[in-house]
Amino acid sequence: MKITFLGTSHGVPAEDRYCQSMLIETQNGGYIIDAGAPVMDCLLRIGYDLKKLKAVFITHMHSDHVYYLFSLLTLASWYYKEMDFDVYVPEQAAIDGITHFLGVVSSSFPNDRVRLRLIEGCDVYQDEELKVTAFPTEHMGASKRPAYGYLLEAEGKKLYISGDLNGQKIDYQEFVNEEGVDTFVVECAHFPAEKLIDKLRDCKAKRVMPVHVFPVEKYDVLREAEKELPFEMEYPNDGDCFEI
Numbered sequence: 738m739k740i741t742f743l744g745t746s747h748g749v750p751a752e753d754r755y756c757q758s759m760l761i762e763t764q765n766g767g768y769i770i771d772a773g774a775p776v777m778d779c780l781l782r783i784g785y786d787l788k789k790l791k792a793v794f795i796t797h798m799h800s801d802h803v804y805y806l807f808s809l810l811t812l813a814s815w816y817y818k819e820m821d822f823d824v825y826v827p828e829q830a831a832i833d834g835i836t837h838f839l840g841v842v843s844s845s846f847p848n849d850r851v852r853l854r855l856i857e858g859c860d861v862y863q864d865e866e867l868k869v870t871a872f873p874t875e876h877m878g879a880s881k882r883p884a885y886g887y888l889l890e891a892e893g894k895k896l897y898i899s900g901d902l903n904g905q906k907i908d909y910q911e912f913v914n915e916e917g918v919d920t921f922v923v924e925c926a927h928f929p930a931e932k933l934i935d936k937l938r939d940c941k942a943k944r945v946m947p948v949h950v951f952p953v954e955k956y957d958v959l960r961e962a963e964k965e966l967p968f969e970m971e972y973p974n975d976g977d978c979f980e981i
């Protein structure tokens with residue numbers, strides 16, 4: 738399993754970073770987590786075989802995680818007709834809104850190659866190679882709306898992507914600390930970096946990758962603390978690719 742960071746910025750894009758989006762690749766499949774970066778443009782630039790894209794998973798319906806879902810779905814609908822994939826979103830309102838908007842801007846939507854699906858329960862997705870499990874966070878708890886982190890399991894490896902978290906609780910799943918995963922991608926915008934470091938002290942992940950870091954001075958705090966943390970740290974930039 739391989740992860741390519743298409744966008745690593747926090748709520749707004751930066752000079753050298755798009756907002757959040759990741760491409761996960763198994764041997765035969767491709768999967769997008771969040772669409773805050775111009776996903777289609779990014780896939781074309783890295784020469785990705787668009788036919789391989791099997792599914793898109795949205796962590797929550799904040800704009801910096803879905804800006805570019807619209808262009809991806811529109812282009813897949815009217816132009817890149819070899820594409821055929823499912824899009825998992827956390828709210829029915831998202832399905833209704835996207836369907837309405839795309840129906841206005843594209844005569845090719847809806848169609849049966851690009852399917853919007855509502856996340857219901859933890860077991861979101863499974864194919865021959867990859868299993869995806871959703872775990873709720875209280876990132877949008879104040880407005881009583883759902884938000885998720887995703888566990889991706891393939892080729893005997895585990896990748897956990899925190900999604901956006903609750904600023905008070907840093908409510909990523911306890912199994913990341915207790916049992917560990919191969920790679921843990923964690924946001925660092927909604928709480929002090931020191932608080933995240935405290936929570937990570939006993940973390941059994943083999944490697945931790947902070948993204949969505951705001952303000953950027955937090956990178957210095959994280960880098961300083963990494964010497965005393967019991968795992969490898971990586972700080973992905975847009976375009977970086979890692980084997981899980």
Ligand SMILES: [Zn+2]
Pocket residue numbers: 797799876901
């Ligand atoms: Zn958010």
